[in-house]
Amino acid sequence: MVRISVDVMGGDFGPKVAIPGAAKALERHPDIRFVLFGNAAECEPLLAQHPKLKAASTFHHCDVAVAMDEKPSQALRRGRGKSSMWQAIDAVAKNEADVAVSAGNTGALMAMSKFCLRMMANIERPAIAGIWPTLKGESIVLDIGATIGADANQLFDFALMGGAMARALFGIDKPTLGLLNVGVEEIKGQEEVKAAGQLIREANFDTIDYYGFVEGDDIGRGTVDVVVTEGFAGNIALKAAEGTARQIAEYLRAAMSRTWMAKLGYILAKSAFDRVREKMDPRKVNGGVFLGLNGIVIKSHGGTDAEGFAAAVDVGYDMARNGLKDKIERDLQKYHAGRPVEGAAQGMSDEV
Numbered sequence: 001m002v003r004i005s006v007d008v009m010g011g012d013f014g015p016k017v018a019i020p021g022a023a024k025a026l027e028r029h030p031d032i033r034f035v036l037f038g039n040a041a042e043c044e045p046l047l048a049q050h051p052k053l054k055a056a057s058t059f060h061h062c063d064v065a066v067a068m069d070e071k072p073s074q075a076l077r078r079g080r081g082k083s084s085m086w087q088a089i090d091a092v093a094k095n096e097a098d099v100a101v102s103a104g105n106t107g108a109l110m111a112m113s114k115f116c117l118r119m120m121a122n123i124e125r126p127a128i129a130g131i132w133p134t135l136k137g138e139s140i141v142l143d144i145g146a147t148i149g150a151d152a153n154q155l156f157d158f159a160l161m162g163g164a165m166a167r168a169l170f171g172i173d174k175p176t177l178g179l180l181n182v183g184v185e186e187i188k189g190q191e192e193v194k195a196a197g198q199l200i201r202e203a204n205f206d207t208i209d210y211y212g213f214v215e216g217d218d219i220g221r222g223t224v225d226v227v228v229t230e231g232f233a234g235n236i237a238l239k240a241a242e243g244t245a246r247q248i249a250e251y252l253r254a255a256m257s258r259t260w261m262a263k264l265g266y267i268l269a270k271s272a273f274d275r276v277r278e279k280m281d282p283r284k285v286n287g288g289v290f291l292g293l294n295g296i297v298i299k300s301h302g303g304t305d306a307e308g309f310a311a312a313v314d315v316g317y318d319m320a321r322n323g324l325k326d327k328i329e330r331d332l333q334k335y336h337a338g339r340p341v342e343g344a345a346q347g348m349s350d351e352v
Contacts, residue, residue, distance in 0.1 A: 001031050002098055003034075003035060004032055004035070004097060004101060004317065005037065005092060005097035005100045005101070007038075007084045007085045007101070007102035007109075009042075009083075010085055010300075011068070011303070011309075012068065015039075015042050015043045017305055017306050018103065018309055019043065020050065020306040021305075021307070022034055022053055024306055024307065024310035025309075025313035026053055026056055035058050035060070035088075035096060035097050037059075037085075038059075038062060038084050039065065044059070047059065062087055064078065064083040065084055066079050066083050066084075066105050066108045075108035076112065080115075085104050089112050089113050093294075098296065099295075099320045100298065103299075103302050103309060103312070110128075110290065117293040118293070119293060120329065122157075124153065124154055125157070126290055126291060127162075127292055128146040128290060129143070129161070129162055129165050130142070130285070131285040131287065132227070132241070133220075134221060135221055136221070138222075139227060140162050140225065140226045140227070141226075142158050142162045142228060142229075142234065142291065143234050146231050146290070147230070147231045148230070148231050149231070150230035151192050152192050152195035153199070155179065155230065158291075159177055159205075159210075160205075160208075160335060161291040161328050163331070164207070165291065165319070165324060166225045167327055168327055169318055170225065174208065176209045176211050177209065177226040178211040178212060178227055179193055179200070179228050179229070180193075180213075180215070180227055180233060180237075181193050181214065181215065183213065184215060192230075193213075196228075219241075284311055286301050286304050286309070287300055287313075287315035287316070289319060292328075296320060298312050
């Protein structure tokens with residue numbers, strides 16, 4: 001059994017997406033037990049439409065919901081101890097759930113997660129890891145927006161955590177890993193990135209196959225299983241990829257409706273276009289994993305639909321089922337032995 005707590009009020013659509021999304025995830029994973037936090041007046045009529053989900057859930061009423069535009073500090077003051085977001089995270093802290101899922105405000109979710117769960121020993125900064133569709137399947141990219149900037153030691157930690165996530169998600173004993181850079185040559189790039197590459201190479205991980213530097217186009221190619229970067233570059237790469245996917249979809253839609261011959265061609269090639277649409281569907285890879293905390297938290301895209309929210313729950317299920325937290329802790333203990341830890345940095349972005 002995997003216990004998943006849900007901030008039902010989070011996101012642009014709240015319970016209208018979170019509840020049917022949880023129901024879809026339950027169909028795929030009947031061993032999930034949900035702990036739901038939300039406003040009873042809004043949630044109970046929707047739960048009544050999904051009797052299987054209701055039977056597999058414990059519901060807790062919350063009077064406060066964190067708004068999507070609230071600053072993290074404001075959300076902490078207003079929602080500490082009583083908001084649906086806080087209580088979903090706190091359920092993990094109290095061992096009442098194995099993972100928390102929310103589509104809510106990213107900055108607030110990260111701030112509350114750090115406050116409730118605390119950082120793992122030897123970790124200076126958290127990271128948000130995203131699943132990225134590639135020509136070869138899927139890869140993991142981190143950080144995609146938890147913090148801005150990172151030094152060599154922090155990139156080293158991201159590599160450890162990303163490698164552990166790849167082992168948990170993809171079932172790979174020794175995933176390949178690359179550092180995102182402006183070129184593959186060792187002399188190129190910022191000093192922090194070059195120093196991180198040296199640290200990773202010298203660590204001689206037995207759980208990671210270090211590939212070296214990779215460039216932006218290597219992400220989509222699937223050159224490596226894990227791409228490590230700092231949050232500023234990672235978030236821009238994520239938004240650029242999402243925008244490009246939408247742009248291509250609009251180009252295809254316009255081209256296929258221009259003439260009757262184009263429409264006929266679309267009908268004849270519909271199955272091929274459907275496969276492309278399925279591959280490019282951002283809902284299928286929804287769910288950013290907060291890494292570096294003493295507990296698992298999954299961030300769903302705030303504007304997703306029920307299918308996308310279910311995908312985020314799926315990610316949480318896989319992370320809990322495959323022991324992500326234990327894998328990260330074992331790697332940290334092994335490769336941080338004797339390494340000094342400097343003061344924790346405080347920067348964080350407001351959204352992903």
